Amino acid sequence: MNNEKVVAKVNDVMRRGFEIPADKLIPSATLFEDLGLDSLDAVDMLVHLEENIGVKVDGEQIMKVRTLQDIYTLVENLAAEPGAHIKLDI
Amino acid sequence: MKKYDVVIIGSGVSSLTSAAILSKKGYSVCVLEQHTKPGGYMHCFSRFGERFDTGAHYVGALDRGQPFHTLLTYLNAYDPSVFVPLDPTGFDVFRFPEFEIQFPKGYAQVINVLTERFPTEALAIQSFFSEIQTAVQCFPTYEFSDETIDQISVMRAIETPLSVVVQRLTKNADLQAVLYSYCTLHGVIPSDAPFGLHAIMMDSIIRGPYGFAKGGDAFTETLVRAIQKNGGEVHLRKRVNRIEIENGNAKAVHAADGGRYEGKWVLSGCHPKHTFQLVDRQEVFSPAFRERMKNIKETVGIFGIYGLSSQTHSFNPLKNYYYFSNQGIENAFNFGSPNSKPSAAFLCPASRTLSAGAEKFPFSLHAASPMGWFSDWRDSSFGKRPDDYRQQKEVFAEQVFKFVGEYHPHFRESLSKYVTSSPVTNLHYNGSEEGSSYGIYHSIQNTGARALGPRTHVPNLLITGQSTLFPGILGAAVAGLRTAGHIVGIKPILKELKEIKLANGC
Numbered sequence A: 001m002n003n004e005k006v007v008a009k010v011n012d013v014m015r016r017g018f019e020i021p022a023d024k025l026i027p028s029a030t031l032f033e034d035l036g037l038d039s040l041d042a043v044d045m046l047v048h049l050e051e052n053i054g055v056k057v058d059g060e061q062i063m064k065v066r067t068l069q070d071i072y073t074l075v076e077n078l079a080a081e082p083g084a085h086i087k088l089d090i
Numbered sequence B: 001m002k003k004y005d006v007v008i009i010g011s012g013v014s015s016l017t018s019a020a021i022l023s024k025k026g027y028s029v030c031v032l033e034q035h036t037k038p039g040g041y042m043h044c045f046s047r048f049g050e051r052f053d054t055g056a057h058y059v060g061a062l063d064r065g066q067p068f069h070t071l072l073t074y075l076n077a078y079d080p081s082v083f084v085p086l087d088p089t090g091f092d093v094f095r096f097p098e099f100e101i102q103f104p105k106g107y108a109q110v111i112n113v114l115t116e117r118f119p120t121e122a123l124a125i126q127s128f129f130s131e132i133q134t135a136v137q138c139f140p141t142y143e144f145s146d147e148t149i150d151q152i153s154v155m156r157a158i159e160t161p162l163s164v165v166v167q168r169l170t171k172n173a174d175l176q177a178v179l180y181s182y183c184t185l186h187g188v189i190p191s192d193a194p195f196g197l198h199a200i201m202m203d204s205i206i207r208g209p210y211g212f213a214k215g216g217d218a219f220t221e222t223l224v225r226a227i228q229k230n231g232g233e234v235h236l237r238k239r240v241n242r243i244e245i246e247n248g249n250a251k252a253v254h255a256a257d258g259g260r261y262e263g264k265w266v267l268s269g270c271h272p273k274h275t276f277q278l279v280d281r282q283e284v285f286s287p288a289f290r291e292r293m294k295n296i297k298e299t300v301g302i303f304g305i306y307g308l309s310s311q312t313h314s315f316n317p318l319k320n321y322y323y324f325s326n327q328g329i330e331n332a333f334n335f336g337s338p339n340s341k342p343s344a345a346f347l348c349p350a351s352r353t354l355s356a357g358a359e360k361f362p363f364s365l366h367a368a369s370p371m372g373w374f375s376d377w378r379d380s381s382f383g384k385r386p387d388d389y390r391q392q393k394e395v396f397a398e399q400v401f402k403f404v405g406e407y408h409p410h411f412r413e414s415l416s417k418y419v420t421s422s423p424v425t426n427l428h429y430n431g432s433e434e435g436s437s438y439g440i441y442h443s444i445q446n447t448g449a450r451a452l453g454p455r456t457h458v459p460n461l462l463i464t465g466q467s468t469l470f471p472g473i474l475g476a477a478v479a480g481l482r483t484a485g486h487i488v489g490i491k492p493i494l495k496e497l498k499e500i501k502l503a504n505g506c
Helices: A004-018 A039-053 A059-063 A068-079 B013-024 B067-074 B107-117 B119-136 B151-159 B162-169 B173-185 B195-207 B215-229 B272-278 B287-295 B387-405 B423-430 B472-488 B490-503
Strands: B003-009 B029-032 B044-047 B050-053 B083-085 B092-095 B100-103 B210-212 B233-235 B240-246 B249-255 B260-268 B302-309 B320-324 B344-349 B361-368 B415-421 B461-463
Touching (some): A004 B287, A039 A068, A039 B287, A059 B151, B013 B215, B013 B260, B013 B472, B029 B260, B050 B215, B050 B361, B067 B490, B107 B119, B107 B195, B119 B162, B151 B195, B162 B173, B173 B320, B210 B215, B215 B233, B240 B272, B272 B287, B272 B461, B302 B387, B344 B387, B361 B387, B461 B472, B472 B490
Parallel strands (some): B003 B260, B092 B320, B260 B461
Antiparallel strands (some): B044 B050, B083 B210, B092 B100, B240 B249, B302 B361, B320 B344, B344 B361
16 A cells, blocks of 8 residues: 555656646556656656655666556655655645 | 758757768758857957967867777868877876876876875775776767677766765875866766766876867867768858747757758757757647756856966966865855855966967966856846946956966966956857856766756757766767767767777777
């Protein structure tokens, strides 16, 4: 079960940053096929997430992301790191 | 209306390098330059009977078979009369409050000089330069390798901060300061700077440092001649004000004089922020991308002084001079006011020949300064800026003179004439909103996976320039190679470059 706040925040970032309709933002949605992003968008997404949530994602981690669920998990893991200050307010 | 394979916006080193490669490969290219002469930051200007360079100070890797020599040879743009080898016994002079170091040409020589100055740090010095040489090997567009890229080594080189490498090797603050000196050439502080970027800078300079015998303009001309010989076109006084988008692709480029240039590809060497502002359908960019571009950090603005000093015996025209305060390079880009002393300055001879008995030494002198000091005048017209702008420049110029005077007593009194440029001047010439010389801040955050270009969200619009790879003349040229490679395929070009390199004994 994902942290609801993380899910809401990531979805909000995706909706605002990439104008993706809310009903498409389901955990199993793949970034490229279902959400229509491409590899350049993936880099923008990385930077956008970092700036909006206050996380620092390394390049290798983001390359492994395939679905929205992967992003939720990634953010949750980063939030669990000692000293992490994640911004989850919308 | 003539249609081109590639329409290129701007004629800086990157754009011209791309144009030379593409035209060599048989593509029809058209370069559009807004100014009256090509070259971008290679521009020279004349004052007081001397020629002054704005950005062309010196370049590395230019010995036979080295990367820049190889690339220019490939482009049919290598003219030895354009360059002059700098003093091999000491081409870069680093002045610190307590000591001075001169870098001679060659790794062994630099290591010797540093070991003599820091005898207890011999192992650290040896290790540092060994790591530099290892790091540069993993960049195929620098070493011209057509083999498969070792992604792990590349990642390590660009995600490790320079400060981490240096602090792991030595705790000696003076040695650290020396190893960080070239941060002034990319404008990124050691804790943000990718080690790989710093490594390429140092490697190229140490191996083959050259100045410009006839200024940056002469270098530009060799590239333009090569392009024209290949059938390419370079048009001046063509200020591009729009990139026309049709069905998500770039269709044509519009100039302010009404000219319209259609291309299968559009390639821009202008600052990325400026390039994206030219796109007439901003909806091709996601809000996330627009936000990213708005927030992306720029390297600091640069202030320039171009003058004549009577201290002809204090300077060698075949050396460059770096001056540092005790503030430390980590704090070099934190500013007080225009009325405070800079923490670093760079002086470059404007002419690489100085005849015996010469009475004047022409130089350019640069120090970092934020756009904020001059932002009141950013919308005033070039050449028509008011007196208070000039007064503001004078305030900082005096501080720079005072700082250099700590190393060369009476430097201020030795000046007969000078003119100055500010970040606002740079904005006019290179479109950097911070008046920077190096484009976007080449930190780890903006490098590697997060780097801009050459691809953009418009499939047939590519960007090039020092903001897309690494700064400096060599960085710009390699960026141009990489962007052209995106159109024609990089591997065959790298193979040809490798053959030239090998044929020249490297």
